[in-house]
Amino acid sequence: MTATEAPLLEVRGVVKTFPAGGLLHRRVVHAVDGVDLHVRRGEVLSLVGESGSGKSTLGRCIAGMSAPDSGSILFDGQDVAALDRAGRVEFRRRVQPVFQDPRASLDPRWPIARTIAEPLVANGMGAAAARDARVAELMSLVGLPRHLADRRPRELSGGQQQRVAIAAALALEPELLVADEPVSALDVSVQAQILNLLAELRERLGLALLFIAHDLGVVEYLSDRVAVMYLGRVVETGTVDDIFEQPQHPYTRALIDAIPHPDPQRRMTTARLAGEIPSPIAPPSGCHYHTRCPWAVDRCSVERPGQTPFGPTHEAACFVAAEHPFPPRTSVTLQKGTL
Amino acid sequence: MIALEPVTVTSRRRRIPMPRWGGREGMAGWIILGVLVLVALLAPVLAPHSTEAIDGSRIFGAPDWSHPFGSDDLGRDVFSRVLYAYRASLSIAIGSVLLAMAVGIPIGLIAGYAGGWTDLVLMRAVDLLLAFPALLLAISLIAILGPGGLVALLAIAIIYVPIMARVVRSSVLVVRNQPYVLGARARGASHWAIVRGHVLPNAIGPALVQASVLMAFAIIIEAALSFLGLGAQPPTPELGLMLAEGNNYLTQAPWVEIFPGLAIALSVLAFNLIGDGLRRSFDPGQLAR
Numbered sequence: 292m293t294a295t296e297a298p299l300l301e302v303r304g305v306v307k308t309f310p311a312g313g314l315l316h317r318r319v320v321h322a323v324d325g326v327d328l329h330v331r332r333g334e335v336l337s338l339v340g341e342s343g344s345g346k347s348t349l350g351r352c353i354a355g356m357s358a359p360d361s362g363s364i365l366f367d368g369q370d371v372a373a374l375d376r377a378g379r380v381e382f383r384r385r386v387q388p389v390f391q392d393p394r395a396s397l398d399p400r401w402p403i404a405r406t407i408a409e410p411l412v413a414n415g416m417g418a419a420a421a422r423d424a425r426v427a428e429l430m431s432l433v434g435l436p437r438h439l440a441d442r443r444p445r446e447l448s449g450g451q452q453q454r455v456a457i458a459a460a461l462a463l464e465p466e467l468l469v470a471d472e473p474v475s476a477l478d479v480s481v482q483a484q485i486l487n488l489l490a491e492l493r494e495r496l497g498l499a500l501l502f503i504a505h506d507l508g509v510v511e512y513l514s515d516r517v518a519v520m521y522l523g524r525v526v527e528t529g530t531v532d533d534i535f536e537q538p539q540h541p542y543t544r545a546l547i548d549a550i551p552h553p554d555p556q557r558r559m560t561t562a563r564l565a566g567e568i569p570s571p572i573a574p575p576s577g578c579h580y581h582t583r584c585p586w587a588v589d590r591c592s593v594e595r596p597g598q599t600p601f602g603p604t605h606e607a608a609c610f611v612a613a614e615h616p617f618p619p620r621t622s623v624t625l626q627k628g629t630l
Numbered sequence: 631m632i633a634l635e636p637v638t639v640t641s642r643r644r645r646i647p648m649p650r651w652g653g654r655e656g657m658a659g660w661i662i663l664g665v666l667v668l669v670a671l672l673a674p675v676l677a678p679h680s681t682e683a684i685d686g687s688r689i690f691g692a693p694d695w696s697h698p699f700g701s702d703d704l705g706r707d708v709f710s711r712v713l714y715a716y717r718a719s720l721s722i723a724i725g726s727v728l729l730a731m732a733v734g735i736p737i738g739l740i741a742g743y744a745g746g747w748t749d750l751v752l753m754r755a756v757d758l759l760l761a762f763p764a765l766l767l768a769i770s771l772i773a774i775l776g777p778g779g780l781v782a783l784l785a786i787a788i789i790y791v792p793i794m795a796r797v798v799r800s801s802v803l804v805v806r807n808q809p810y811v812l813g814a815r816a817r818g819a820s821h822w823a824i825v826r827g828h829v830l831p832n833a834i835g836p837a838l839v840q841a842s843v844l845m846a847f848a849i850i851i852e853a854a855l856s857f858l859g860l861g862a863q864p865p866t867p868e869l870g871l872m873l874a875e876g877n878n879y880l881t882q883a884p885w886v887e888i889f890p891g892l893a894i895a896l897s898v899l900a901f902n903l904i905g906d907g908l909r910r911s912f913d914p915g916q917l918a919r
Contacts, residue, residue, distance in 0.1 A: 356812055380818060388816050396809035400831050406810075409827075410817035456813070463817065 297368055298329035299499050300353065300386075300467055305362035307348050311572050320571045322348040324523035325362065330467065335493060335500040337510040339546065340520035341568045347471050349520070350503045354388040354469040355379070366467075384414070387460040391472040393452035397444040403455045404430075404440035410462040429458040432495075433488060450481035454488065461492070467499045474509060486513055508550045511535055516604070519543045522571055522579040528598075529605035537619045539599075539607035541584045544617065578610070586611045656907015659842075662900035670716035677710035681867045690883035700885035702875065708886060711867035712893050718779055718868045719897065723848035726786035727841050733787070734794025735837060741795065742802025742833075743825055753799070760792040765854065772860045779868075782861045786848050797840045801833040808832075835912030839905050846901035853894055869894050 307323040323345040330336045338346045352359045355371065364371045366382055374382055390396040397406050407426045411417055417425060430437060433454040444452050453473060460468055470489070474482040490513055493500055504510050510517055510531075517534040519527045519542060527540040538544045566583055569575055575582045581591035590610050598606040599613040652659070669676060678696060685691075685705035693700040699708035741752040759767070768785035775781045805811065806829055814824050849869075855861035856870030864871060869890045876887030 354816060356816060383816055383818050388813060390809040390813065392809065396813050398810045398828050398832065401827075409814060409819060413814070413817055413819035413823060459813065459817065 299332045299334075299367060300328075300330040300501070301365040302326055302328040302349070302353065303363050303365065305349065305352060305359040305364060307345070307352055307357070307359050318572055321345075321523045321574065322571065323352065323359070324574075326520070326523070326525050328518055328525065328528070330499050330501055332466070333493065333497045333499055334516065335502055335514045337502040337504055337514040337517045338520060339504055339507055339510055339517060341505060343522070343568050343571055344520040345523040345571070346503050346505075346520050350388075350469050350471045350501065353501060354386055355383060356388065380414075384463040385465050386467045386469060387463065387465040389453075389456055389460050389468055389470040389473045392476045393449055393456050393473075394444060394476075396456045397452055399444055402441045402443060403435075403447070406444075406455060407458045407462060410459060414463065416463075425462070429462055432461065432492070433458045448481070449477045450484055453477060453481075453485050457485075457488065457492070461496070464496075465498070467501065469501045469503070471503045472505065473502075475505065482509065489513060506550075507535075507546050519546065522568065522574050524579060524608070526580065526609070527605075527607035529602070529607075533602060533605035535620070537601070537605070537617070539601050539605070539612040539617055540580075540609045541586055541611070542580050543607070544620075545583075547620070578608070584611075652904065652907015652909075652911050655903045656910065659900045659903025659905075659907055662896065663904060666716055666897055666900060667720060669713055670720050673710075673713040673717060677707075677713045679707035679710045681706065681711045681714050682865055683707070690879065690886070692883075693885055699889040700883065702872075702883070702886045703879060708872070708889050711872060712869070712889055714867040715869045715872060715890065716893065716897070718862055718866065719849050719852060719870075719894070722779060722783045722786065722852045723845045723897070723901075726783045726848050726852075727790060727845045729783070729787035730790030730794050730844070731837070731841055734791040735798050735834075737791070738795040738798025738837075739802055739825060739830065739833070742799040743806050743821070743829055749799075752795070756792040756795045759788065760796070764789045764851065768851065768855060769858075769860060772855070777860045777863060779862045779866075782852050782855050785855070786851050789851070790844050790848075793844065794837060794840065798833060798837045801836045802829055805829050805832045835908070839908045839912065842901050842905035842908055846898040846905070849894055849897050849901070 305323055305326045306321065308319040308321050311318050311320045326345075326349055328336070328338075328349075338349065340346045348357070351357045353364060358372065366386060369378070371382055397403065401409075404423075404426050407429055408422050411422045411425060416422070426440070427437060430440065435451060435454050435458065439447065439451065444455065447455065457468075457473075468489075473489070474485050477485060486509065489500060489502075492498055500513075502510065502513060507517075514531050516528065516530050518525050519534070519540065521542050527534065527538065527543045534543060535547065538547055569579070569582055575592070577593045578584070578587075578591045578596050581587040584591065588611060594610070596608040596610050596613070598608050600606045601612070601616060683706060685701065685707075688697065688701040688705040689703060691697055691701035691705065697707050697709060699712060702708055702711070737752055737756065741749040741756075762770075767789055768782070771785040771788065772781055775784075808828075811824055811828050814828060819827070852861055853868075853870030853873060856868045857874040859871075859874070862868035862871055864875075872890035873887060873894075876883075876890065880887050
């Protein structure tokens with residue numbers, strides 16, 4: 292994984308809007324407002340933000356489930372929007388979604404073996420016997436005991452259901468999984484199991500992962516890099532170390548501060564996140580975050596900040612940090628791997 | 631890295647018992663319906679008298695052992711006539727609903743799944759039908775085609791098509807946005823495979839519940855049409871028609887009126903019980919296997 296290698300997925304200036312409001316006041320929600328991102332082969336990029344930050348919408352665009360209004364998504368160097376029919380089939384095989392609610396992502400009437408085999412059947416892969424063998428292989432890959440094959444989703448625990456959903460997503464041997472909050476509907480103890488599974492699958496299969504989450508604690512364990520989104524824009528990207536050791540955007544600092552910590556004294560107390568995320572129908576001017584930012588200056592409410600580099604892998608969109616970079620977070624020592 | 635430990639649920643082969651037939655009520659409904667259908671089929675064997683045999687000595691004859699439901703104004707055996715009447719009523723009720731399902735379910739499926747303009751056009755056409763009062767629609771159709779059992783069946787089916795289509799559409803709208811449908815799409819499943827494999831099986835429940843309720847109503851509509859003289863024509867034994875005739879002699883010979891009325895009530899009860907049972911077995915909390 293060298294930095295010079297062409298990324299597996301590249302997102303360039305993607306915008307996605309939805310119509311909002313009544314008939315008279317026709318307005319749009321900028322769910323995703325000009326996002327640039329990339330994911331390298333075998334890399335885990337986490338997309339983090341509060342509800343309404345547009346991370347799920349971006350994930351849906353990347354997984355090919357909705358089309359961006361403008362901007363482009365390049366997979367393996369090819370513009371996804373320009374693919375022909377065969378190309379789209381191929382793209383669908385290589386990029387697979389995993390959803391938040393494992394229960395809803397499985398047909399309640401289908402035995403799980405049928406759900407796992409569905410992509411194979413749909414793509415006409417293998418005879419029935421070969422498919423059965425592949426299903427068994429996938430089940431053991433995700434740690435599902437064989438005797439569950441004939442069970443309905445309702446008979447499984449949430450963690451097992453998510454394992455089934457992951458197995459189905461892996462059936463076509465994708466190169467990129469787009470996992471939209473795959474653990475946030477699960478019990479904390481089960482979350483760790485699924486995260487371990489994803490980490491191991493990534494190692495074993497060389498899978499790239501776009502991991503969408505609202506919880507930085509979960510992200511730190513799994514990711515290579517992190518992108519923080521706020522109201523449809525990426526405010527900071529960097530490696531896990533960049534983000535967790537030297538967060539530059541005040542929003543990132545607030546999110547990190549929100550990770551529960553046993554010692555409340557050891558926090559960057561100045562960055563407390565107050566209030567609600569503003570409405571995406573009428574987002575604040577300039578830097579969207581200025582209404583909640585304790586460091587905001589006049590310029591923040593006027594101009595949209597561009598990305599300022601803070602290191603070879605690290606950039607953030609903040610006027611204040613660009614002039615006086617925030618110090619590393621020495622005050623807080625979160626152990627890696629704690630959830 | 632923590633080693634992957636497959637989570638085993640302690641082999642609980644025990645299945646949660648499912649109200650397959652809709653529990654006690656549903657079961658009662660199915661049994662009553664089964665008996666009624668059997669009675670209708672076996673009417674020639676079970677009926678003690680001919681439906682058209684006029685017995686001058688038994689005009690308004692009270693119920694006795696050989697005439698359990700008494701005799702009507704022409705001395706015909708009410709019991710025998712009720713048995714035969716079930717044939718017409720049940721076949722019109724079941725036939726009209728099946729016809730409405732055959733037309734309405736595909737309309738609802740296509741409209742709900744395709745959405746957009748397809749949905750708009752199909753649903754406005756359906757709304758057009760829905761805008762007419764049910765009986766008025768039936769009566770106008772009969773005015774055009776002339777009265778008769780088959781016309782009544784057709785009229786009731788036309789009344790029901792928009793209802794079935796709407797019910798199916800609304801549940802399809804829910805199902806088609808389920809992650810398992812989106813996921814199937816992302817995994818390359820065709821629209822046809824998705825509709826057949828995911829959408830229809832998961833959206834059909836409310837339509838079946840509706841169908842059983844509509845069958846109960848069909849019996850009543852059909853009886854109402856016959857009561858108005860627009861359904862089956864005399865001397866065909868038909869429950870609504872018998873009500874209409876018995877109405878005139880209610881004070882002299884209440885049995886002429888009461889027994890066909892009870893017969894209607896019993897079949898309506900059966901369909902309603904079945905509907906309740908279906909509703910229960912499609913409850914998401916205890917999805918039927």
